[in-house]
Amino acid sequence: MPLTIYDLMKEKGSYLPGSAACPGCGATLAFRIASRVLGPNTVYVVPASCFSVIQSPFPKSAVGAPLYNIAFPAAAATASGVWRAFKTLNKEVNVVVWAGDGGTVDIGLQALSGAAERGENIIYVCYDNEAYMNTGIQRSGATPPYALTKTTPTGKREPSKDMPLIVAAHRVPYVATASVGYPFDLAKKFEKAKRIKGFKYIHIFSPCPPGWDYPVEKTAEIGKLAVDTYFWPLYEIENGKLKITLKPRRKPLKEFIRLQGRFRKMSDEEIAELEKMVVERWKFLEHLEKSERIF
Amino acid sequence: MGGTWEIITGNHAAAIAAKLARVKVVPAYPITPQTTIVEYIASFIESGQMDAEYIRVESEHSAMAAAIGASAAGVRAFTATASQGLLLMHEVVHWAAGSRLPIGMAVVNRAVGPPWNIHVDHQDSMSQRDTGWLQMYVSSNQEVLDTILMMFKVAESPEVLLPFMVCLDGFVLSHTYMPVNIPDQEEVDEFLPPYKPPHWSLDPENPITFGNLALPDEYQEMRWSMDMAMRRAHDVIERVVEEFRERFGRYHGGVVWEYKLEDADYVVIAMGTLASEAEVAVDELRDRGVRVGLLKVRSFRPFPHKEVLKALEDKRGAIVIDRSIAFSSGGPLGIEVKASIYNQLDLPIVNFITGLGGRDVTYQDVEQMVRESMDRILSDRVDRPYYWFKLKPEFEKAEIREGY
Amino acid sequence: MSSVEGDIIIPVSKPSPGSAGDTGLWRVFKPVVHEDRCIKCWLCWLYCPEEVISEGENGFPEINYSYCKGCGVCADVCPKDAIEMVPD
Numbered sequence: 001m002p003l004t005i006y007d008l009m010k011e012k013g014s015y016l017p018g019s020a021a022c023p024g025c026g027a028t029l030a031f032r033i034a035s036r037v038l039g040p041n042t043v044y045v046v047p048a049s050c051f052s053v054i055q056s057p058f059p060k061s062a063v064g065a066p067l068y069n070i071a072f073p074a075a076a077a078t079a080s081g082v083w084r085a086f087k088t089l090n091k092e093v094n095v096v097v098w099a100g101d102g103g104t105v106d107i108g109l110q111a112l113s114g115a116a117e118r119g120e121n122i123i124y125v126c127y128d129n130e131a132y133m134n135t136g137i138q139r140s141g142a143t144p145p146y147a148l149t150k151t152t153p154t155g156k157r158e159p160s161k162d163m164p165l166i167v168a169a170h171r172v173p174y175v176a177t178a179s180v181g182y183p184f185d186l187a188k189k190f191e192k193a194k195r196i197k198g199f200k201y202i203h204i205f206s207p208c209p210p211g212w213d214y215p216v217e218k219t220a221e222i223g224k225l226a227v228d229t230y231f232w233p234l235y236e237i238e239n240g241k242l243k244i245t246l247k248p249r250r251k252p253l254k255e256f257i258r259l260q261g262r263f264r265k266m267s268d269e270e271i272a273e274l275e276k277m278v279v280e281r282w283k284f285l286e287h288l289e290k291s292e293r294i295f
Numbered sequence: 296m297g298g299t300w301e302i303i304t305g306n307h308a309a310a311i312a313a314k315l316a317r318v319k320v321v322p323a324y325p326i327t328p329q330t331t332i333v334e335y336i337a338s339f340i341e342s343g344q345m346d347a348e349y350i351r352v353e354s355e356h357s358a359m360a361a362a363i364g365a366s367a368a369g370v371r372a373f374t375a376t377a378s379q380g381l382l383l384m385h386e387v388v389h390w391a392a393g394s395r396l397p398i399g400m401a402v403v404n405r406a407v408g409p410p411w412n413i414h415v416d417h418q419d420s421m422s423q424r425d426t427g428w429l430q431m432y433v434s435s436n437q438e439v440l441d442t443i444l445m446m447f448k449v450a451e452s453p454e455v456l457l458p459f460m461v462c463l464d465g466f467v468l469s470h471t472y473m474p475v476n477i478p479d480q481e482e483v484d485e486f487l488p489p490y491k492p493p494h495w496s497l498d499p500e501n502p503i504t505f506g507n508l509a510l511p512d513e514y515q516e517m518r519w520s521m522d523m524a525m526r527r528a529h530d531v532i533e534r535v536v537e538e539f540r541e542r543f544g545r546y547h548g549g550v551v552w553e554y555k556l557e558d559a560d561y562v563v564i565a566m567g568t569l570a571s572e573a574e575v576a577v578d579e580l581r582d583r584g585v586r587v588g589l590l591k592v593r594s595f596r597p598f599p600h601k602e603v604l605k606a607l608e609d610k611r612g613a614i615v616i617d618r619s620i621a622f623s624s625g626g627p628l629g630i631e632v633k634a635s636i637y638n639q640l641d642l643p644i645v646n647f648i649t650g651l652g653g654r655d656v657t658y659q660d661v662e663q664m665v666r667e668s669m670d671r672i673l674s675d676r677v678d679r680p681y682y683w684f685k686l687k688p689e690f691e692k693a694e695i696r697e698g699y
Numbered sequence: 700m701s702s703v704e705g706d707i708i709i710p711v712s713k714p715s716p717g718s719a720g721d722t723g724l725w726r727v728f729k730p731v732v733h734e735d736r737c738i739k740c741w742l743c744w745l746y747c748p749e750e751v752i753s754e755g756e757n758g759f760p761e762i763n764y765s766y767c768k769g770c771g772v773c774a775d776v777c778p779k780d781a782i783e784m785v786p787d
Contacts, residue, residue: 005741009754014502017750017766018717023725024770029748043497045364056718058513061504064714066497068367069506070360071386077357081320081364081372082497084348088319088370093499111360114353183745209770217771217784220746395709456707495711504712513710520708 003187011036012064014044019062021054024216026206026223027127028054029180031098034125034204037190040065042094043082047075047108049100050134050208051127073107075099076115079122087121094123094194101128101142104203105163116170116199123193123200126163129208137211144231145277146270147262149211155265159277164203168237171295172199176236176245179205181223185234185245192236205232213261225256229275230282240293244285253278298478298543305468308436308475309375309401309461310335312443314345315483318373318399320365322350322358324380327413328465329403332375355380359387359398366396367505369496371447371489373398377465378405378419385423391458392427392521394506397450397490398458399443400428404567404618405465406652414653415465417567417619421627427521429459429528430596432566436473438547439463441539442593444478444487448535453493455528457521462595464568466653478543486542529597550599552591555581556606559588561672563665564603564632565616566592569656573616576661587665592628603635612643612672614665617681618650625681643677649684660685717766722749726769729787734759736781743773743782 014035021028027050035042044067046052052069056062070078075097083095099108104126112124131149132138138151141161148155168175174196178186186204193200205226209216226232227246231253234246253275257263266274288294303311309332313321321340323333339345348365352358355376362372376384381402391398402420406412420430429450433442439461446459463469495503509517533549540546552570555577556562563573570591580587590606592599607613617626624630629646636642645668650656664684671677683694712718732743734757743760744752749768755761760773760782774782 005745009741009744013750015750016714016716016718017763018719018722019749020719021748023748023768024772025748029746029772032748032750033745040502041499043368043499053508055504055507055712058507058509058710058712060715060718061507061712062714062716062718063504064502066499066502067504067507068364068497069504070363071390073356074360074363074387074390077322077352077360078364078367080350080352080357081322081361081366082368083364084320084350084361085365085368085370085372088346088348089368110353111357114357117353118351180746217775219748219770219772220776393710395707453707454705494707494709502714504714506710507712509710517708517710520706523706 003184003191008033008036008187012040014040014042014063014065016062016064019054020056022210024209024219025054026129026180026208026219027051029219030127030186030204030206033183033186034190035065037187038094038096038194042096045070045075045079045082045097047099047103048072048134049103050129051098051100053134072103074111075103075108076111076124080115080118080120083121095121097122097124099126101126101130102132102140105141105161113170116167116172116201119172119198121197123202126203127206128203129206129211131211133208133211146266146274148265164201167201168295171240172201173239174200174236176202177232177234178202179223179227179232179234180207181220181227182234182246189236214259218259222256222259225251225259229253229256230278231256233282233285235285237294240295242285242288242294244289297482298476300474300476302472303436303475304331304470304472305436305439305463306331306403306470307335308440309443309463310339311477312440313373314339315478315480316371316373316444316447316487317489318347319370320348320350320362320372322352322361322374324352324355324358326355326377326380328405328469329375329377329380329401332401355383356387359384359391362398363387363391363394363396366398367394367497369492373400375401375403377403378407381419381423382407388423388426388428395456396458397447397456399447399450400458400460401443402460402462403465403469404462412652413465415467416651416653417462420460420462421619424596424627427457427525428596429457430462431459431593432462432595433593434568434571434591436468437475437545439468440475440477441545441547444483445535445539448487449528449531451490452531455524455531457524457528462567467568482542486539525597529599532594548591548593550594550597551602552593553606554589554591556588556590558586560586560611561665561669562588562590562606562610562613563616563661564590564592564613564628566595566628567618569616569618569650572656572658573661575658576665579658580662580665585665598631600635603632604639607636607640607642610642612645612668614668615644615646616661616664617646617648620648620651629681643672645671645677646681647684648681654685656685721765722768723765726767726787728769728771728784729764730762730767730769730771730773730782731785732760732762733781733783736779738779740778742776742778746772746776748772
């Protein structure tokens with residue numbers, strides 16, 4: 001069923017305006033859309049992340065659904081406990097981890113892997129702003145090569161972890177990438193995840209104006225350009241079968257790179273190098289798409 | 296007394312207690328000497344004797360995190376660990392208490408590494424003493440079972456709402472068979488009704504955000520509130536112990552257990568199975584005319600300052616035996632006992648550190664500690680905050696030469 | 700519901716708009732909707748990170764200036780340049 005903007009508009013989201021989020025925050029935009037699809041019958045578990053601050057300080061909260069804040073490494077384990085408790089109470093509730101990239105690909109990876117392997121009936125969401133933003137921009141395992149952070153002052157040298165495929169290798173029923181630049185694609189993936197039993201993983205590209213050093217109004221545009229330049233391909237893996245959900249006509253990577261201060265030290269050669277990697281990765285995904293099952 | 300008698304290990308008793316308490320979620324991760332607790336629980340659940348969710352987590356950190364999630368969703372949660380597992384949990388052990396979730400945990404005391412050592416001492420649980428958990432130390436398998444049941448009731452009482460750990464000595468209790476009376480399920484159900492979170496839970500009907508940022512303006516009172524609850528737990532433990540005695544006819548002591556204290560000149564203070572050895576030592580010494588008594592500290596958190604002070608009034612000295620070490624400072628129990636009497640009594644306290652990594656401490660050892668202490672007290676030679684006991688002779692010499 | 704019951708003080712927070720105060724005060728530029736150019740595609744609503752755009756009584760986008768942080772994403776995504784960022 002095609003999803004329209006009117007469908008989304010009539011749903012009640014769980015984000016309440018006037019939060020402590022930075023202006024133009026990609027994570028907030030992602031949450032606004034996702035929480036509309038997930039609906040109010042949802043419990044969120046949030047590890048240390050920007051989202052711990054976005055909620056605003058005690059005694060108020062910008063989130064209108066039950067939310068439990070937990071220590072950095074533990075979100076997937078805590079969500080497992082929440083889900084199992086609801087199971088004993090015969091309650092059907094969406095249990096959702098809402099984690100940043102540090103809490104997912106680095107410190108939270110072990111608990112995430114455990115929950116995925118056990119097949120816990122939860123949706124694990126990584127909103128990925130590609131660095132430790134809440135602590136003031138330090139590199140994470142999700143930071144792309146060449147990006148400047150406070151701990152990579154001359155640019156990161158290593159490629160980032162391919163987290164969605166790492167999770168998919170656990171043979172979970174659903175893995176998807178999404179971007180705040182394409183909210184309908186994002187919404188559809190949440191709709192799907194909501195209906196599937198077992199462990200679901202959605203990795204959302206979430207631009208960060210202060211962390212990536214771009215003009216604050218460009219959040220949606222950068223979210224789109226990431227996809228359009230193949231920097232952040234949109235795909236889903238359902239029961240091991242990979243499908244690229246959006247195949248745009250590729251734009252030069254430069255359009256995406258040159259909007260962001262974090263890449264300001266990149267030479268044209270380096271951009272060409274990165275573009276090569278990005279295109280190779282796209283081809284790899286196209287190759288995977290041809291398989292009946294990749295895992 | 297109803298119930299049935301079985302000859303079981305301390306770990307089996309802990310698992311049966313979790314079953315009788317109708318725990319709903321059990322996250323489990325193996326570690327010696329705890330492992331058989333979660334093995335028994337797995338078999339209870341898979342054989343249909345216990346109706347609970349069993350989460351085979353990938354670490355102890357996740358075990359506690361999952362217990363937190365379950366408890367926050369409003370059900371009774373239980374797990375068990377030891378040593379390194381407890382240390383790995385540490386972050387979320389704090390988190391459970393700060394969340395005011397009455398989670399139950401059996402801690403099978405074991406030394407911490409390196410080097411690897413699977414035998415008993417209390418360094419593991421002592422490293423968690425300031426996390427806001429209630430801590431009970433027990434000395435028999437019956438006490439393991441009974442205390443877990445009692446502590447769920449204490450922890451869940453609305454004026455407490457703190458998690459608890461029942462600490463049992465590795466191997467000495469965990470793997471040793473003793474006769475244990477297993478109460479009837481109906482009796483336990485009447486004693487311990489289902490858990491109902493009194494203030495909040497993760498409920499879509501009533502959305503709240505738990506644990507978001509609290510600024511300096513707000514934070515301190517939350518910790519004060521935990522401290523209030525911990526202090527209040529003292530009376531709640533005494534109340535629940537009495538209720539348990541009435542219903543089940545068994546009593547292991549309240550926050551403390553006293554033995555032959557009344558006319559004693561000297562008081563041995565110990566916890567866990569060391570207290571059982573001390574009990575025998577007291578009898579032996581009394582047979583030879585030494586007036587000595589025993590104060591077994593059951594509740595280390597809340598600490599029974601009042602009871603310690605009362606027990607030491609009119610005495611000539613106290614011998615405190617610790618099975619862990621606060622390096623350069625003393626034994627955690629010794630330190631607390633000194634705090635209890637500070638500014639109240641002028642009483643010599645001889646604090647011993649011994650039994651680390653499973654070194655056997657027998658009743659004869661306790662007798663010797665008492666005699667050495669009496670010598671020191673009578674000749675005014677309590678010259679150090681603590682003394683190591685049962686070091687190998689060559690190290691004993693080095694220890695004395697070095698002073699402190 | 701209260702986070703304080705007697706002396707049990709629990710870090711439980713209540714959902715409320717304006718949880719970080721009147722975040723409209725953060726604004727440097729203010730989005731102004733030119734209804735004559737608006738085609739009601741609602742992309743501004745879709746992409747607004749702050750949930751401050753809704754359908755006004757006249758059927759056009761209405762901005763909640765109490766909380767709008769003035770990021771300008773709405774103006775950036777508007778296909779008809781119907782939202783203008785003006786100094787606030």
